[in-house]
Amino acid sequence: MREITYCDALNEALRQCMQEDDRVVVLGEDIGCYGGIFQVTKGLLDEFGPDRIVDTPIAEAGFVGACVGAALTGMRPVAEIMFIDFTTVCMDMIVNQMAKMHYMFGGKGRVPMVLRTNIGAGRGTAAQHSQSFHSFFAHMPGLVVAAPATPYDAKGLLTEAIKNDNPVIFVEHKRLYISKGPVPEESYTIPFGKAEIKREGRDVTIVATHALVGSALEAAEQASKEGIEAEVIDPRTLSPLDKDTILNSVQKTGRLLVADEDNKTYGFAAEISAIVAEEAIYYLKAPIIRNASPDTPVPFSPPLEKAYMFGKEALMESIRRLMAYA
Amino acid sequence: MREITYCDALNEALRQCMQEDDRVVVLGEDIGCYGGIFQVTKGLLDEFGPDRIVDTPIAEAGFVGACVGAALTGMRPVAEIMFIDFTTVCMDMIVNQMAKMHYMFGGKGRVPMVLRTNIGAGRGTAAQHSQSFHSFFAHMPGLVVAAPATPYDAKGLLTEAIKNDNPVIFVEHKRLYISKGPVPEESYTIPFGKAEIKREGRDVTIVATHALVGSALEAAEQASKEGIEAEVIDPRTLSPLDKDTILNSVQKTGRLLVADEDNKTYGFAAEISAIVAEEAIYYLKAPIIRNASPDTPVPFSPPLEKAYMFGKEALMESIRRLMAYA
Amino acid sequence: MDPTKDQLISLYRTMQTIRLFEERIVDLYARGEVPGLAHLYIGEEAVAAGVCAVLTDDDYITSTHRGHGHVIAKGTELEPMMAELFGKKTGCCKGKGGSMHIADMDRGILGANGIAGGGLPIAVGAAWSSKWRATNQVTACFFGDDSSSNGTFHESLNLASLHKLPVVFVCENNGYGISVCQAKCTPVTDVASRAVAYEMPGVVVDGNNVLEVYEAAAKAVKRARAGEGPTLIECKTYRWRGHHEGDPNQGARYRTKEEIQAWKEKCPIERFRKKMLKDRITTKKSLGKIDDDISEAISEAVKFAQESDFPAVEEMYDDIYV
């Protein structure tokens, strides 16, 4: 299969959905001739014109709220928020409107919209452009939260997000935009709430998200050389969350490592840990380890930012720690 | 000792701090002649005048941001956000400014401000006035998050919050405003990051917050009649979190129940569970149970809202479930 | 554009329905049958009635926490509406929304909103949607004077004007936030004066004169349908009761009795009634008949609501997702 980047996979999903359905429009800052700050909307303005690819002013509450109103009335808008950090300026529209209308209205209105954004440190952009607080959205009943880790998943999940009748927070990852992988040319969807076992293994379960899926796979390869077989599970959507796949795996391996880039305390990893502590604790042979970002704002200075981030090495260390328990 | 309400205890803390320190000012909607929607600022306008008790328009980003700027430049402002639900309209000022400035500026600026707000369902005010998403703030590095459960703690924690040099999200609880308890007349502080063991017990640890501290104590009384001794721990601040007190208790009891009103999934309770699963799993005799709010927006209809809430009964059931493990 | 006789009577009926409905809520709230927060519209009826009279069934509105008037004026039946306020399964939102979240998709009512200023961006989106879908629909966006201090006002009016969207912004200026009077919220006297900052027309009307509201709204809707963009209409009015039922002494903590009394004398319904009689549009008797019919309909709605079931507890988990 042809290989394309995560960025191009997203672009293709948008393009195909827009070709197929006039109701799909995209709103955001610099998504037109600029092609989006990360080039995800490149070329779409030329193909679909400024009525459907709408460059907006810096008025996130305004245009995300407009997406809510448009979605309620028959459109399928996609909003781009340049960095997840900026969802804070339109948080009411997300949390109190987009997420809750269907429920508050007794199931009578629908908000089929997608809010695309991205997480991740590593570009030297400091504390207000590098955050990863996706778990907050997953915590909000009413929102679907997608978290693609590969170009294949990026395209399939975004297509599903656009076609799905629920409001979706679509959380991309900055460092993944340039990663490459096989992606079918035709349109396809990946269902929400279905984790993927990216690698099977009997000794330790790694639940990983976003860029850490890749790190987990690398760590698993190395562990394999040491005779340890790690199973790598990518939830793909954080809400709905495919608990069963995780619980089944833990029942098999008896060891759990959660790897996610949100800050550790009160973050994504805590929930995975808590589910297992609640529903599968008797299968555990070891404590549950979380590899997550430190509880600090993201520092600017290159060596500090580097220390803030983690990957294969940290996961290997955790795997070894877990295997130290009989 | 004299008994006063949680509301009056907060009022007294504000009054005493304002008497003591000119730099303390309060900003919010309807905090003047109206005395605050929950009467926490009653009488303060008369005593301190409209320059220090400032009624604001509905411009939360504006006035919370103004508090950040004022705090940076030598004031000690207190903002009142009428319901935690409305922190979404000023989330950037909280998450990207208030929480991060001290860090981003390399420790050189300080933001000694308090943002008071409240959580809790039970007043028939539906999905946009009843939320409890305090864990999000606790998840944000840089913020202190206080969660008083009694009038005594309310006064002592608020006084500390105002005198402390860190930015504090002060999370009150709607149903507790009218609860009464002993409160000293003189000013006092309660340090951040020190949990209180509200009841000692050897069989099961209950980590409870806000109104659930009371429910946990009631449940503990009842359990005691059944020969079960529950230890009830109130963290009092969710960040910093007093892990040691919790871990020590679990090492003693071997059983953990977490009771908190945030939505269950990705909420407060998950973190407590994860800490124990990471650091004290070998002491556990049973799975870790979380009693938290269901993962739904808060419904309006009285019977649904009632079903949404939980208290002593639900905790008793969990205690019994935990005790079923040898 | 002058309203016909039927339209005049219909304006009266709408206002009176709102008034009598709200008066019944006062009673039901006091008895505990209507729980939660009920923000009543008494005194402001001319605004909703005048604006919604120039809208079609297909047009949209966004409403506020003080939304009963808008919903009635836009045509929702009283029974599901009342049932919603009771939290019953037969309510517009199956009891899940209550007063602050009444919505009726079939009549283009995109929801009351518990967030002050929350409706403005949503209205912009609905208007944008009709532009995208190339329909002729207009969206009327109601919001309060104090809500206009919120950032959403600025972002929404800017976007709507920039894209010439078919939306009519209707500021219901009743002089207060909850307890905070306008002078403590903003240095401007007329919210409508801010329209210039968005290059859109801004008009101030007597919000207690239903014909003035009607006329301004008709003009704005015409402009919107013609693709010429949004208008900001400010309706000066007053709420007679407290911010919500339960606000001590009907808000006398922050308003003088004289002020309240003075506004009661400008009752929009009474004024309109007198005018209609003077202009011989109708008779006292006919109006009496209308009033009786409305009262009866409301009583039926109350009965309907009372007799309806509450939702089953399990329904709490429905409708979180589609």
Add this chain to the structure above:
Amino acid sequence: MDPTKDQLISLYRTMQTIRLFEERIVDLYARGEVPGLAHLYIGEEAVAAGVCAVLTDDDYITSTHRGHGHVIAKGTELEPMMAELFGKKTGCCKGKGGSMHIADMDRGILGANGIAGGGLPIAVGAAWSSKWRATNQVTACFFGDDSSSNGTFHESLNLASLHKLPVVFVCENNGYGISVCQAKCTPVTDVASRAVAYEMPGVVVDGNNVLEVYEAAAKAVKRARAGEGPTLIECKTYRWRGHHEGDPNQGARYRTKEEIQAWKEKCPIERFRKKMLKDRITTKKSLGKIDDDISEAISEAVKFAQESDFPAVEEMYDDIYV
């Protein structure tokens, strides 16, 4: 209020320091010595220089993502500033903030800000603070044209005017958001025209004419210090380079070469230099000496930054809390 000869020379020095500093950053960024996002101010120097020239050391400013010019004009030393851009321990923020978060409490610089529009409420608070503390301080609040589309603009100008706070809002209108031109952001031509919506004076000045900026700022600061409230000053200017270093072809994706060239011909420094020479305020030689001094100071700052240590990895955990 006319600037003295020394003041004129000082204006030149400030502008030229900004220009040469930024030009050095172009090079350092290209070499990878300055990481992250560097939003350069080249072309807009007259705004920061003109405004900060009328501020005292005690006055405050809030800055933006494009903040180097403000910080230099407000008097931060070049060495810690450069070190901060390198992420070094000797930087103003110990390397933790970088370009988008430079702050200097000792000089009243309340931080650059990575959030567009994020500085406005903070400026309001600083101004409120000086009112509360009964000092004579004024706050100057810099923000871009596109940032004025954000709700914080509305909330902040409303609050500042309502409470007559000593703040000067300085809109740096360079015609673009990142790639989106003003006409796609707002229907108004002059951001300053929005001042009427807040009952404050609004003025448009040639932002490439440092004396015009200076004069408008002096007037606004005087007004603010007199307790008469805020002013909105819009400075029409242009950024010569891309939105940030790394923006392909200096933003030629969305701007024509002709447009860029036309603005370069209006270079604020060149114009001022010519005027000073014509008015015989100074000589070419003196200016050359100033330029040389600046270049040398910048070289020293670079050397300082290069030779400074990075923070130790453990310092990541410092400064989260006091």
